[in-house]
Amino acid sequence: GAGVSQSPRYKVAKRGQDVALRCDPISGHVSLFWYQQALGQGPEFLTYFQNEAQLDKSGLPSDRFFAERPEGSVSTLKIQRTQQEDSAVYLCASSLFSDRVHGYTFGSGTRLTVV
């Protein structure tokens, strides 16, 4: 597609509920990143895929967070047993190249509110 598409745009979850956030990167983009942006803060790195391989998951805040990209295109970020501190905008970014320096195309994000 023309850009990085994320769905849903907004998600309200009750505390303890599981959620799944979807990212459709630009077709053919090798690299895919997930970021978490809390209110009034800059995005923080969660995890990185190169094609289907998850090369870095050092930013995932707990074992309740899980990401996958099984076919090297669409990615899903899953959060189990959501907590109020998980409320944030979750951003997905993709890049054609496998290195880090060429800049990334970001999606508009999914705003997750845990009540």
Place this chain on the structure above:
Amino acid sequence: AQSVTQLDSHVSVSEGTPVLLRCNYSSSYSPSLFWYVQHPNKGLQLLLKYTSAATLVKGINGFEAEFKKSETSFHLTKPSAHMSDAAEYFCVVTPYDSGGGADGLTFGKGTHLIIQP
């Protein structure tokens, strides 16, 4: 390790006057540096990037930034502000890396640019 400090959380300028958004970085490696802009309810848009080529980088919408290694700075400027420039701006660093590896982008906390009519 790498970090980014955006020195001002808010900057307010009058339309038609110059804009200066300040950014200092630290990085263990030769860094790549970016400025992104985020309009309300929109995705992050790349304004410009520095990747060890020319130290003065020109971006979209009349913005430019100068990489100063001696000052570890990468300040964003624009000669004349426009109302449409009102947004959140993020300075971003990543270690120059030609083949993957650890560490994604490290974002600053952002500077909210306000344009007064």
